[in-house]
Amino acid sequence: MTLIYTALQTTATGIGEIIALLAVILFIFLILIKNVRVVPQANVYVIERLGTYKNTWQTGIHMKIPFIDRIARRISLKERVADFQPQAVITKDNVTMQIDTVIFFQVVDPVLYSYGIENPILAIENLTATTLRNIIGDLELDETLTSRDVINTRMRITLDEATDPWGIKVNRVELKNILPPQDIQTAMERQMKAEREKRESILIAEGQKEAAIRVAEGDKEAAILRADAMRETAIRESEGEAQAILKVQEATARGLQMIKDVQADDALLALRSLDTFAKVADGRATKIIIPSDLQGLASLAVSVKEVLSDVEDTGAKDPQARQARLGQS
Numbered sequence: 273m274t275l276i277y278t279a280l281q282t283t284a285t286g287i288g289e290i291i292a293l294l295a296v297i298l299f300i301f302l303i304l305i306k307n308v309r310v311v312p313q314a315n316v317y318v319i320e321r322l323g324t325y326k327n328t329w330q331t332g333i334h335m336k337i338p339f340i341d342r343i344a345r346r347i348s349l350k351e352r353v354a355d356f357q358p359q360a361v362i363t364k365d366n367v368t369m370q371i372d373t374v375i376f377f378q379v380v381d382p383v384l385y386s387y388g389i390e391n392p393i394l395a396i397e398n399l400t401a402t403t404l405r406n407i408i409g410d411l412e413l414d415e416t417l418t419s420r421d422v423i424n425t426r427m428r429i430t431l432d433e434a435t436d437p438w439g440i441k442v443n444r445v446e447l448k449n450i451l452p453p454q455d456i457q458t459a460m461e462r463q464m465k466a467e468r469e470k471r472e473s474i475l476i477a478e479g480q481k482e483a484a485i486r487v488a489e490g491d492k493e494a495a496i497l498r499a500d501a502m503r504e505t506a507i508r509e510s511e512g513e514a515q516a517i518l519k520v521q522e523a524t525a526r527g528l529q530m531i532k533d534v535q536a537d538d539a540l541l542a543l544r545s546l547d548t549f550a551k552v553a554d555g556r557a558t559k560i561i562i563p564s565d566l567q568g569l570a571s572l573a574v575s576v577k578e579v580l581s582d583v584e585d586t587g588a589k590d591p592q593a594r595q596a597r598l599g600q601s
Contacts, residue, residue, distance in 0.1 A: 308335045309343070316382045320344040328382050345386045351378045351443060354393060358449065359401045361408040363416055370451040371408070373400055375431070376444040384439030392438055396431065400445075403430045413452065420447050 310333050311317055317329040321341050336342070358372040375396060379385045389395050407426050408416055416423070424445050432442040452460070 303338045304335075307338050307341075308333065310334075314349045316347050316349060317343050318345040318347065318382055318386045325383065325387070345382070347379055347382045347385060349379055349382075351376055354396060355448070356397050356400060358451065359404055361405050363408055363411060363413050365412045367413045367452060367456060369408075369413075369416070369453065369456075370449070371404060372448045373404065373427070374446045374448050375400060375442060376446075377435070377440050377442045379439055380441045381439030384437065386439075388438040392435075392440060395438070396435065396440070396442075399431060399434055400427070403427050403434075413456070417450060417452075420450075423447060 309317065309329070311329050311331050313331050315331070317334070319326045319329060319336060319341055321337070325344075326341060354375045354377065356373055356375070358370040360368060361371055362368050377396065385392060404423075404427065407423055411419060411423075424447060427445040428442055431445060435442055
């Protein structure tokens with residue numbers, strides 16, 4: 273019995289030692305696991321050993337000494353945005369306005385960012401307010417409203433220089449809103465309305481002037497065209513009359529030439545004279561000049577009358593004979 277008890281006691285003691293050993297091993301494993309860290313992309317960890325800066329962990333897996341090293345700060349290297357509340361500023365011409373700014377900055381030195389200043393964001397906000405007041409104090413209201421780019425550039429340069437000891441780089445500064453007092457806004461609106469009305473009046477006047485010029489130019493061109501048309505018409509009419517007269521003269525000349533060519537005898541000339549005399553004495557002439565050889569013309573007319581009467585009598589009986597006599601005549 274004593275041997276059995278002793279054996280059991282020995283076995284229990286061995287099991288207890290094994291359990292204790294396993295517990296110690298598990299505890300050490302947990303401590304090791306807890307002190308292993310993986311640093312994500314675009315992040316750094318500031319490590320302190322016994323309260324003193326030791327090093328900076330970059331992206332990757334790292335392990336610290338338990339109970340000696342600690343992660344003092346986890347810092348993101350991404351660009352950040354700080355939107356500050358509107359600040360009251362006074363312009364050079366004593367106009368008070370509200371301006372709120374937006375700052376884009378980035379941590380470039382984690383050590384300086386951790387140990388250079390206690391509260392970097394608060395420091396940047398106050399520095400932004402003072403810098404903005406200094407810059408706006410040198411500008412008048414109109415310059416402030418139209419010089420956003422100049423103000424942004426000056427503020428960025430000033431803030432970037434001031435934040436270098438803090439391990440911060442200011443990339444961009446933007447004026448988000450510029451809010452002048454209500455009475456100033458009302459006056460500016462009235463001014464803008466007056467300017468728009470002025471431009472409208474100028475445009476209307478210029479339009480009317482342009483329209484009048486165009487109408488005058490149109491009337492001028494129309495008058496010129498009408499004058500050219502009348503001149504062309506007169507020229508064409510004159511040319512037509514000249515051609516008509518020329519044609520009449522040519523026809524008269526050809527007629528005289530034909531008479532000359534056929535060697536007209538006295539009887540034909542007498543007939544032509546009688547035709548002309550008949551036209552002259554058509555009843556509208558008040559005076560008739562009778563030529564000296566009227567008696568000869570009268571006898572010739574009687575002879576022609578007799579011939580015509582004879583032709584008519586014969587033609588009534590024999591139309592062919594009438595045609596033959598007329599042909600002989």
